[in-house]
Amino acid sequence: MDTLMHAPKTAAKNANAPLLEVSNLSTEFATYAGTLSAVDGVSLSLQPGEVFGIVGESGSGKSVTALSIMGLIKKPGRVTGGTVRFKDEANLLDKTPAEMRKIRGGQISMIFQEPMTSLNPVFRIGWQIAEVLQIHREMTRTEAWERAIHLLDRVGIASPAKRAREFPHQLSGGMRQRVMIAMAMACAPSLLFADEPTTALDVTVQAQILDLMVQLKEEDGAAVMLITHDMGVIAEMAQKVAVMYAGVVMEEATVEELFDSPLHPYTQGLLDSIPRKKSRGQSLKAIPGIVPNLLHLPTGCRFRDRCAAAHSACALADPPLQTMPNSTRKVRCWLHHPEPPK
Amino acid sequence: MRNYLLKRLAQTIPVLFGISILVFSMLHLAPGDPADLLLGPDATPEAVEDLREDMGLNRPLIVQYGAWAGRIVQGDFGRSVVLNRAVLPEVMKRFKNTLILTAGALAFAVVFGIGIGILAAKFHQTVFDSAAMLVALAGISMPTFFTGIAAILIFAMGFQVLPSSGMYPARGGDFFDLMRHLLMPAVTLGAVSAAILARITRSAMLEVIQQDFIRTARAKGVSEDKVVWIHALRNASITIVTVLGMQIGYLLGGSVITEAVFSWPGLGQMMVRAIQARDYPTVQGGVLIIAMSFVFINLAVDLIYAWLDPRIRYS
Ligand SMILES: Nc1ncnc2c1ncn2[C@@H]1O[C@H](COP(=O)(O)OP(=O)(O)OP(=O)(O)O)[C@@H](O)[C@H]1O
Numbered sequence: 163m164d165t166l167m168h169a170p171k172t173a174a175k176n177a178n179a180p181l182l183e184v185s186n187l188s189t190e191f192a193t194y195a196g197t198l199s200a201v202d203g204v205s206l207s208l209q210p211g212e213v214f215g216i217v218g219e220s221g222s223g224k225s226v227t228a229l230s231i232m233g234l235i236k237k238p239g240r241v242t243g244g245t246v247r248f249k250d251e252a253n254l255l256d257k258t259p260a261e262m263r264k265i266r267g268g269q270i271s272m273i274f275q276e277p278m279t280s281l282n283p284v285f286r287i288g289w290q291i292a293e294v295l296q297i298h299r300e301m302t303r304t305e306a307w308e309r310a311i312h313l314l315d316r317v318g319i320a321s322p323a324k325r326a327r328e329f330p331h332q333l334s335g336g337m338r339q340r341v342m343i344a345m346a347m348a349c350a351p352s353l354l355f356a357d358e359p360t361t362a363l364d365v366t367v368q369a370q371i372l373d374l375m376v377q378l379k380e381e382d383g384a385a386v387m388l389i390t391h392d393m394g395v396i397a398e399m400a401q402k403v404a405v406m407y408a409g410v411v412m413e414e415a416t417v418e419e420l421f422d423s424p425l426h427p428y429t430q431g432l433l434d435s436i437p438r439k440k441s442r443g444q445s446l447k448a449i450p451g452i453v454p455n456l457l458h459l460p461t462g463c464r465f466r467d468r469c470a471a472a473h474s475a476c477a478l479a480d481p482p483l484q485t486m487p488n489s490t491r492k493v494r495c496w497l498h499h500p501e502p503p504k
Numbered sequence: 505m506r507n508y509l510l511k512r513l514a515q516t517i518p519v520l521f522g523i524s525i526l527v528f529s530m531l532h533l534a535p536g537d538p539a540d541l542l543l544g545p546d547a548t549p550e551a552v553e554d555l556r557e558d559m560g561l562n563r564p565l566i567v568q569y570g571a572w573a574g575r576i577v578q579g580d581f582g583r584s585v586v587l588n589r590a591v592l593p594e595v596m597k598r599f600k601n602t603l604i605l606t607a608g609a610l611a612f613a614v615v616f617g618i619g620i621g622i623l624a625a626k627f628h629q630t631v632f633d634s635a636a637m638l639v640a641l642a643g644i645s646m647p648t649f650f651t652g653i654a655a656i657l658i659f660a661m662g663f664q665v666l667p668s669s670g671m672y673p674a675r676g677g678d679f680f681d682l683m684r685h686l687l688m689p690a691v692t693l694g695a696v697s698a699a700i701l702a703r704i705t706r707s708a709m710l711e712v713i714q715q716d717f718i719r720t721a722r723a724k725g726v727s728e729d730k731v732v733w734i735h736a737l738r739n740a741s742i743t744i745v746t747v748l749g750m751q752i753g754y755l756l757g758g759s760v761i762t763e764a765v766f767s768w769p770g771l772g773q774m775m776v777r778a779i780q781a782r783d784y785p786t787v788q789g790g791v792l793i794i795a796m797s798f799v800f801i802n803l804a805v806d807l808i809y810a811w812l813d814p815r816i817r818y819s
């Protein structure tokens with residue numbers, strides 16, 4: 163079992179073949195006030211083993227993007243378009259619920275922001291981990307329980323056999339998130355969604371949890387889609403980043419490119435809002451204004467009403483996500499477009 | 505769990521004590537002298553005085569209570585003035601019948617109430633959901649005597665498929681006869697509880713389904729049936745059991761009316777007659793048995809509750 167789980171992932175047929183390729187993903191929610199596009203044509207691609215960050219303010223559509231890919235959008239939400247290619251699988255969005263269940267928790271898994279509420283309060287944590295193994299690995303109860311104890315040990319929980327018999331309320335926040343990680347990594351997935359995995363934790367615990375995620379992903383060779391609004395976490399963990407705003411990707415670049423030379427005014431605003439050692443004590447430069455109501459987006463560029471660089475072109479049309487010449491980075495802004503509208 | 509059990513058991517002691525004081529005082533709080541009450545208006549003063557001496561009524565109350573409580577603990581509930589027989593066996597015989605009726609009503613309420621509640625939550629905002637909740641609302645608003653009389657008119661008088669009264673046919677009968685006689689009274693008595701349970705179950709399930717840990721279960725690849733019947737129901741059952749406990753109390757109390765409508769030979773019927781006949785020992789015995797069963801049902805519900813909710817069990 164161990165050798166199987168820790169063996170390096172079989173090399174992809176084509177070294178450049180992405181593990182996950184999302185194109186034009188759109189998800190809508192029917193609300194009383196109207197239908198809103200929480201995710202509006204998002205395209206992303208992840209290489210095997212890569213850490214891909216998604217940043218953006220609250221409500222920009224980060225979680226909905228991840229849940230849409232996982233097939234976890236529930237009424238009143240609905241995925242309205244796009245394709246999701248994962249490994250050699252056909253479009254995930256066309257799969258039946260039963261087919262998606264085989265993938266979820268096995269090859270693609272997810273950990274959530276709130277370790278307090280993300281574990282079932284009435285079941286022993288060992289049972290909750292064992293359940294994944296029984297579903298995807300066809301283990302017996304006892305095998306799965308043994309394996310769960312081993313996994314608890316692996317995520318750094320002391321006296322795992324005793325802890326396995328405990329209930330979530332008997333664990334600290336950090337330990338609960340370790341349990342969530344053990345559960346997510348139980349079947350050695352090749353893709354892990356981590357939706358703000360450390361936001362609810364103490365600063366010291368945050369670093370430990372991030373270290374643990376890095377260690378496990380290295381051991382298992384998993385790719386991670388790391389969702390956060392913490393630019394510091396992105397800088398530390400990710401290789402590539404997508405910046406989301408109001409349901410669309412505004413900029414996509416490598417971490418170095420993004421931090422050295424952010425192109426999009428929104429990205430620049432986000433970076434300016436990071437507390438730096440030098441400026442400690444000074445008030446942070448937050449982006450003025452608030453995230454727009456998705457039902458009433460401004461015409462033209464959706465960032466227009468908050469953008470310091472807004473100009474006449476910005477009101478005329480919504481800028482497309484444009485690949486920059488001689489690079490792979492992409493940006494959605496008329497300032498960086500060869501032919502802005504006049 | 506053991507600590508919780510001991511703590512909870514210890515809590516019942518003062519409650520039982522309080523009940524015994526109340527029941528003991530019934531005789532003394534009623535207007536007039538207990539010996540007068542027991543013997544009735546035609547008794548001679550000598551007879552009354554003899555009884556007063558016999559009953560120890562001339563001794564201090566505290567001594568009287570001690571003697572009475574001592575006899576109760578030994579199972580001596582006194583003699584029925586009307587039947588001139590020991591109270592306890594008579595009361596227990598009737599109480600058994602009341603328990604059969606209550607258990608039947610409870611079974612109906614649990615199976616239909618909880619079952620329909622779960623299905624209504626699972627098929628939320630469908631025709632099934634709306635229809636079930638409409639029926640439940642009607643069930644809650646219908647008084648028991650009305651449901652009972654309507655049932656008798658339809659099934660006993662109209663279609664003549666079910667007996668209208670009693671527990672057995674006059675010539676005696678077997679278990680099957682008992683079930684035939686039990687069906688209407690049990691459904692009548694359990695209807696309101698079933699309706700309440702259906703609504704509570706539905707709302708508890710709908711609330712639990714919104715929780716983060718349900719999303720986690722789905723993210724693990726758990727099937728939708730297991731999400732509903734294991735992950736959600738196990739959490740919702742904590743709320744359901746609380747309401748169920750209250751319903752058992754209601755069923756025991758509510759059985760009086762149902763027993764009257766269906767001439768079910770239960771404790772309620774007996775108590776009504778005993779009160780009319782001023783048969784105080786019987787009234788005391790009946791009240792004591794009912795009060796004690798309330799205490800133990802509550803205890804059982806709390807223990808089930810603790811067993812269902814580890815946050816209580818391990819705290
Ligand atoms: N169940 C829902 N019903 C209606 N609208 C929803 C629902 N879930 C999400 N949305 C909409 O989708 C938008 C994007 O939500 P999402 O949770 O993806 O944001 P996010 O980027 O993850 O933000 P956060 O940082 O707060 O987690 C929200 O603005 C909200 O309006």
Ligand code: SF4
Pocket residue numbers: 426427428463464465466467469470471472473475476481494495496497
């Ligand atoms: S298109 Fe215009 S408004 Fe939008 S980000 Fe670029 S400069 Fe700002």
Ligand SMILES: [Mg+2]
Pocket residue numbers: 224225226357
């Ligand atoms: Mg989110």
